[in-house]
Amino acid sequence: MEGNLNTVAYGLAAIGPGIGLGIMIGQTQAAMARQPEMAGQLRTNMFIGIGFIEVLALLGLVVGYIVPA
Amino acid sequence: MEGNLNTVAYGLAAIGPGIGLGIMIGQTQAAMARQPEMAGQLRTNMFIGIGFIEVLALLGLVVGYIVPA
Amino acid sequence: MEGNLNTVAYGLAAIGPGIGLGIMIGQTQAAMARQPEMAGQLRTNMFIGIGFIEVLALLGLVVGYIVPA
Amino acid sequence: MEGNLNTVAYGLAAIGPGIGLGIMIGQTQAAMARQPEMAGQLRTNMFIGIGFIEVLALLGLVVGYIVPA
Amino acid sequence: MEGNLNTVAYGLAAIGPGIGLGIMIGQTQAAMARQPEMAGQLRTNMFIGIGFIEVLALLGLVVGYIVPA
Numbered sequence: 001m002e003g004n005l006n007t008v009a010y011g012l013a014a015i016g017p018g019i020g021l022g023i024m025i026g027q028t029q030a031a032m033a034r035q036p037e038m039a040g041q042l043r044t045n046m047f048i049g050i051g052f053i054e055v056l057a058l059l060g061l062v063v064g065y066i067v068p069a
Numbered sequence: 070m071e072g073n074l075n076t077v078a079y080g081l082a083a084i085g086p087g088i089g090l091g092i093m094i095g096q097t098q099a100a101m102a103r104q105p106e107m108a109g110q111l112r113t114n115m116f117i118g119i120g121f122i123e124v125l126a127l128l129g130l131v132v133g134y135i136v137p138a
Numbered sequence: 139m140e141g142n143l144n145t146v147a148y149g150l151a152a153i154g155p156g157i158g159l160g161i162m163i164g165q166t167q168a169a170m171a172r173q174p175e176m177a178g179q180l181r182t183n184m185f186i187g188i189g190f191i192e193v194l195a196l197l198g199l200v201v202g203y204i205v206p207a
Numbered sequence: 208m209e210g211n212l213n214t215v216a217y218g219l220a221a222i223g224p225g226i227g228l229g230i231m232i233g234q235t236q237a238a239m240a241r242q243p244e245m246a247g248q249l250r251t252n253m254f255i256g257i258g259f260i261e262v263l264a265l266l267g268l269v270v271g272y273i274v275p276a
Numbered sequence: 277m278e279g280n281l282n283t284v285a286y287g288l289a290a291i292g293p294g295i296g297l298g299i300m301i302g303q304t305q306a307a308m309a310r311q312p313e314m315a316g317q318l319r320t321n322m323f324i325g326i327g328f329i330e331v332l333a334l335l336g337l338v339v340g341y342i343v344p345a
Contacts, residue, residue: 001143003074005210005277006136011081012218014125016225016294018085018154019092021125023226025118026096027233031240032114033100033107038240043114045239045250049232050121052257056221056228056264057125064137067213067279068271072143074208075205080150083194085225087154088161090194094187095165101183102169102176112183119190126194133206136210212279219287223294230295234302238309245309252308252319256301259326263290263297263333274282275340 006064013060017053024049075133082129086122093118144202151198155191162187213271220267224260231256282340289336293329300325 028046032039059066097115101108128135166184170177197204235253239246266273304322308315335342 001070001072001074001208003077003208004133004136005074005208005212006214007075007078007132008081008210009214009218010132010136011078011129012215013221013225014082014129015085016222017229018082018087018089018122018125018225020089020225020227020229020298021118021122022086022089022092022158023229024233024236025114025122026093027236029093029097029100029111029114030103031236032111033104034237035240035243036104036107038243038246039107039110041246042236042239045232045236045253046114049228052261053225053228053232054121054125056225056261057128059264059268060218060221061128061132061135063214063217063268064211066268067211067217070139070141070143072145072147073202073205074143076144076147076201077150079201079205080147080198083151083198084154087151087156087158087191087194089154089158089229090187090191091155091158091161094183094191095162098162098166098169098180098183099172101180102173105173105176108176108179115183123190123194126197130197130201130204208277210277212277212281213283215279216283216287219284220290220294223291224298225294227294227296227298230298231302231305235305238305241306242309242312245312245315248315249305249308252301252305252322256297259330260294260297260301263294263330266333266337267287267290270283270286270337271280273337274280274286 009063010060014057017057020053021050078132079129083126086126089122090119147201148198152195155195158191216270217267221264224264227260228257285339286336290333293333296329297326
């Protein structure tokens with residue numbers, strides 16, 4: 001068996017944000033359809049949410065440099 | 070046991086986006102049926118969401134090049 | 139213990155898209171029943187979604203060729 | 208097999224907050240669409256929630272320094 | 277393979293509180309939008325909930341000192 005355990009860490013770190021982004025953007029779609037005149041404000045909020053959630057997965061790429069050996 | 074642990078990382082990284090895309094596109098369908106005149110804006114938003122979610126799985130393919138050994 | 143770890147990767151990669159496609163196509167059915175005159179547009183959208191979600195599982199079959207050893 | 212088990216800890220620690228942030232921000236979107244005049248108060252509350260949830264994942268980066276060896 | 281198994285314990289301990297906080301704060305947002313005049317009482321309650329949920333994850337940081345070796 002070859003390979004690096006750090007890649008498995010990224011794989012695990014991508015599970016949560018993958019599901020979370022789906023729920024969050026999906027709710028944004030539902031909210032936009034319900035209140036079309038709020039679409040701009042909801043999209044702004046969506047990008048704030050994407051930033052905070054996506055970073056959790058991207059940290060999984062560089063966690064090998066941060067974590068103490 | 071043969072094989073490479075990096076492939077398992079991709080397998081894990083595909084779980085979250087697989088579920089997340091399903092929830093997000095499903096909610097888009099429900100929103101479109103509710104408010105047909107918002108269909109264009111909802112589709113634009115859907116493709117933004119697909120981009121941000123799908124990339125998490127695709128990074129799982131190349132994570133072996135990025136992660137420190 | 140025999141066998142190849144790359145097959146486990148496909149097994150894991152099929153979990154998320156399996157659930158996600160179910161949620162997405164299920165929501166499409168509900169949306170079509172709610173707004174029958176949108177059926178054509180919803181079906182088009184469904185096939186776009188199937189493409190983006192199904193590819194995540196299919197990549198799990200060939201990930202052993204792509205991933206760095 | 209190479210790599211550091213501490214990175215796997217971060218990967219696991221990112222699953223929960225990733226899903227939780229998605230649920231929480233998604234509900235905020237739905238609440239904003241329902242009661243647009245509460246948008247400011249809901250956004251304040253959202254950032255409090257982001258702080259408390261995100262810290263659980265970020266502690267996963269430094270847990271190797273805290274946990275007794 | 278290097279690293280400490282106690283860090284994996286924290287990673288697992290953070291999954292539940294991460295999801296739970298998201299559900300709880302998300303419901304608080306929905307409740308505030310529904311009954312704006314209850315906002316103060318709901319926020320007080322939210323902080324009580326955050327305390328009880330967050331401590332479960334933080335105990336994961338020090339569990340190595342508590343559990344008998």
